[in-house]
Amino acid sequence: MATKTNLHPRNPHKEGYDFARLVACLPELEPFTTRNPAGETTIDFRDVAAVRMLNRALLKSHYDVEVWDLPANYLCPPIPGRVDYIHHLADLLARSNGNEIPRGAKIKALDIGTGASLVYPLTGQSAYGWHFTGVDIDPVALESAHQICRDNTLDVDLRLQPAREDVFNGVIKPDDRFHVSLCNPPFHASMEKAARGTQRKWANLGKGRSAKLNFGGQNAELWCPGGEIKFIANMVDQSRAYADQCLWFTSLVSKKDNVQTLYKILKKAKVANCDVVEMAQGQKTSRFIAWSFIRKDQRPAFMKA
Structure with missing residues (x-):
């Protein structure tokens, strides 16, 4: 029997991994399955x-993604946690829309750092039918995302960010309108700190020391100068120029201690609204921060989801 989680009520993975269903959908997963001490089916994480094979099975079984792969050593995201962000974003938009969950391609989402896996557009389109624009600084990651779209006949607007120091500048066009932006920022401040994070993760998995990540990750996916506070602060600063083109700007925040600093940054930016949404995921709690420059009584028609 699968272990229950504390994931969002609409998250299809809230009851844990249904390996019988996953193996039936993707038989190639079966050789990777094993039994834990409790006799439950699992894999060696x-x-x-x-x-990677588990992700392929999850995407095929729950999100109708027939073909999925990504280049070696690129971030292979944990699907249940990533899709939780999508469901909580739907709730955020619902609170701006008379508590009606927004569905359909009229909802425009901007995915900053969409990555080689294309995880947010894949899950968000399947769960709610939203239309996604994905942005990344890495041409290899974008080509992987393009290939996933071609293989599955998906409509995702993919754009290259040509300047590493920019987030929204250069990729949001004058006629673009978005209901929400989302981002999983690099959270380490240096390569050394990223390496120490890797060692802690392997120790928690009981593997000892290793330079590798079980979920992979390129340098740009794992760290940037100044870490996530500087990255999100730059997001906030640049978002002011697009205040009337996006209803909610959001970003995951890996460290709870960073929230108060980010609140101060948002207050200085004079946002109209801000919120922090916590997401319980087993023994771990993650969160995202959201901000808007538009008061509810000022929202234009396109933003009414």
Whole structure:
């Protein structure tokens, strides 16, 4: 029996991994399955190939993604946690829309750092039918995302961010309108700190020391100068120029201690609204911060989801 989680009520993975369903959908997963001490079916999450095959099965079984792969050593995201962000974003938009969950391609979402896996557009389109624009600084990651779209006949607007120091500048066009932006920022401040984070993760998995990540990750996916506070502060600063083109700007925040600093940054930016949404995921709690420059009584027609 799968172990229950504390995921969002609409998250299809809230009851844990249904390996019988996953193996039936993708038989290639079966050789990677094993039994834990309680006799339950699982995989070795220390095995990069097993994690990737699990993701492939999850995307095919729950999100109708028939073909999915990504280049070696690119971030292979944990699907249940990533889709939780999508469901909580739907709730955020619902609170701006008379508590009606917004569905359909009229909802425009901007995915900053969409990555080689295209995880947010894949899950968000399947769950709610939203239309996504995905942005990334890495041409290899974008080509992988393009290939996923071609293989599955998906409509995602993919754009290259040509300047590493920019987030919204250069990729939001004058006629663009978005209901929400989302981002999973690099949270380490240096390569050294990213390496120490890697060692802690492997220790928690019981593998000892390793330079590899079971979920992978390129440098730009894992760290940037100044870490996530500087990255999100730059997002806030640049978002002011697009205040009337996006209803809610959001970003995951890995460290709870960073929230108060980010509140101060948002207050200085004179946002109309801001919120922090916590997401319980097993023994771990993650969160995202959201801000808007537009008061509810000032929202133009396109933003009424």
